[in-house]
Amino acid sequence: MLAAGAVLGHGFGNIYAITSRPDATTVRAVNLLKGRPADQVGSITTTPTRLPDAFDWSQLPAGLSRSKALDVVDALLALGPCGFRGPAAAGLPSHLTQRDAHVLTTQVISPGYACPSNAVFAVAMGLTGGDYLYVTSANRSRHATGAVEEPAHHTAAGLRQDFEGIADLVLLQHRDEDATRLRFSSFALSSTSILALHRIAATPSGMPALVVERHGSLSVEAIREALHALSLDVVLGPRAQARLPQRHETLISRV
Numbered sequence: 001m002l003a004a005g006a007v008l009g010h011g012f013g014n015i016y017a018i019t020s021r022p023d024a025t026t027v028r029a030v031n032l033l034k035g036r037p038a039d040q041v042g043s044i045t046t047t048p049t050r051l052p053d054a055f056d057w058s059q060l061p062a063g064l065s066r067s068k069a070l071d072v073v074d075a076l077l078a079l080g081p082c083g084f085r086g087p088a089a090a091g092l093p094s095h096l097t098q099r100d101a102h103v104l105t106t107q108v109i110s111p112g113y114a115c116p117s118n119a120v121f122a123v124a125m126g127l128t129g130g131d132y133l134y135v136t137s138a139n140r141s142r143h144a145t146g147a148v149e150e151p152a153h154h155t156a157a158g159l160r161q162d163f164e165g166i167a168d169l170v171l172l173q174h175r176d177e178d179a180t181r182l183r184f185s186s187f188a189l190s191s192t193s194i195l196a197l198h199r200i201a202a203t204p205s206g207m208p209a210l211v212v213e214r215h216g217s218l219s220v221e222a223i224r225e226a227l228h229a230l231s232l233d234v235v236l237g238p239r240a241q242a243r244l245p246q247r248h249e250t251l252i253s254r255v
């Protein structure tokens with residue numbers, strides 16, 4: 001379905017996400033579906049084994065080796081869903097990349113190692129012949145609603161209601177939403193946190209620090225604990241000073 005052009009709403013760790021083919025026409029259509037500007041730069045998702053192919057590891061900042069960066073990714077994805085922005089691999093299209101100072105970056109959002117959506121991604125990429133898919137949070141944009149943007153949905157019922165009438169939207173829901181949320185009980189019910197891999201920040205202790213660009217479902221305390229084990233620290237970027245709010249909706253199971 002996804003390979004044929006359908007837009008998939010599906011479980012993504014403890015929340016729901018929307019995934020589609022990554023071509024510019026489809027990404028533009030999904031942006032409009034959510035109420036975003038059509039040309040808003042998109043994020044990608046892929047299976048854990050293909051995730052390293054999304055980045056140009058030769059462009060990492062001084063003080064962060066490829067092996068250390070991969071250790072960071074591994075440690076956080078072992079906990080659950082998380083996002084990473086880093087130097088974009090050659091060949092990634094402009095609608096999935098953005099420049100940060102002198103570095104062309106891409107953003108990869110992963111549901112973590114334990115989420116069964118990885119199997120869906122593998123099948124979809126096998127059918128499309130690509131190495132990645134487009135992914136976005138399962139919510140309506142503030143551009144469409146004119147209000148503060150609601151966090152990502154964590155129930156299939158909420159997603160279905162929000163996007164009712166979208167002909168190309170296919171919903172693949174968790175078998176047991178309550179059990180899934182318990183599995184990721186340490187994660188807030190909001191979009192994923194995002195960690196930058198393309199810049200290093202200085203700290204008073206002298207320990208190199210990575211920058212949290214979005215403080216979402218995974219707490220900065222949990223990220224810091226994981227990074228300290230790798231002799232790294234973490235700091236909050238300007239847009240991460242306030243943690244994303246959680247969605248307040250009735251928790252409905254097996255709808």
